[in-house]
Amino acid sequence: MSEEKVILVTNDDSYTSPGIKALVEVASEFGRPVVVAPDKPQSGMGHAITLNHPLRLTPVTLFKDIEAYKCSGTPVDCVKLAVDKVLNGQPDLCVSGINHGSNASINVIYSGTMSAAMEAALEGINSVGFSSLNYSYKADMSTCQEVARQIIRNVLENGMPNSKLLNVNIPNVTLDQLQGIKICRQAIGTWKEEFVKRVDPFKKNYYWMTGNFVCDDKGTDTDIWALNHNYVSVVPVQYDLTEYSGLSFLNEKWEFNAKT
Numbered sequence: 001m002s003e004e005k006v007i008l009v010t011n012d013d014s015y016t017s018p019g020i021k022a023l024v025e026v027a028s029e030f031g032r033p034v035v036v037a038p039d040k041p042q043s044g045m046g047h048a049i050t051l052n053h054p055l056r057l058t059p060v061t062l063f064k065d066i067e068a069y070k071c072s073g074t075p076v077d078c079v080k081l082a083v084d085k086v087l088n089g090q091p092d093l094c095v096s097g098i099n100h101g102s103n104a105s106i107n108v109i110y111s112g113t114m115s116a117a118m119e120a121a122l123e124g125i126n127s128v129g130f131s132s133l134n135y136s137y138k139a140d141m142s143t144c145q146e147v148a149r150q151i152i153r154n155v156l157e158n159g160m161p162n163s164k165l166l167n168v169n170i171p172n173v174t175l176d177q178l179q180g181i182k183i184c185r186q187a188i189g190t191w192k193e194e195f196v197k198r199v200d201p202f203k204k205n206y207y208w209m210t211g212n213f214v215c216d217d218k219g220t221d222t223d224i225w226a227l228n229h230n231y232v233s234v235v236p237v238q239y240d241l242t243e244y245s246g247l248s249f250l251n252e253k254w255e256f257n258a259k260t
Helices: 018-027 075-086 112-122 142-158 223-228 244-253
Strands: 006-010 032-038 057-059 068-071 093-100 127-132 165-170 180-183 190-199 205-214 231-236
Touching (some): 018 093, 018 127, 018 142, 068 075, 075 112, 093 112, 093 142, 112 127, 112 165, 165 223
Parallel strands (some): 006 032, 006 093, 032 068, 093 127, 127 165, 180 231
Antiparallel strands (some): 057 068, 165 231, 190 205
């Protein structure tokens, strides 16, 4: 009989979010989930780590019969502590989410959900970040759970790309409206931000960021196209940020007066 799989479950919406509860339920079908998640929402934290104050790790009983902890740090802190202090070694898989909101296109850069999964991948752990395009905490997670079930099964049975990291986004549709699952590239997009200036009760200025996502990428092989057409997008992600074509450009075009 094969040894039971250990699956680390984390997120950036906090250990109390409905999304992580839904993901734990699916992970339980494939092995022994262990939850280490932030004690408060940490959306947009990216790959931040805590350096200037202590981290606290507290057992919680929110998940019946499942080992679980809330962490005072960032999503990346959660993964680091889980591997070093909770699991005392690597799990068979790390799943992050299910995030309430899209992490497609450029959002992957800012996402705490994806940064947690990326940290696990950096440690050599097969990792998947799951996000739903339904932002509501009252969202029906049944479609997301079926998608997570298929993705996790494939990871455990068929393996992962070299980067060991997938970004999975799920459209806000019912299971019968879902058109399928597409392997995609990340769409080229950006955020156009504005900062609204306001005045507090002490007559001091403060700013509140707003903005709109802009995607001019017309490709039909992108995550944005897939989601707009009711497909799940699956993007293999790498953490090597080198622009390899740029190496040739710089070597050929730039000149230096002396060797360094």
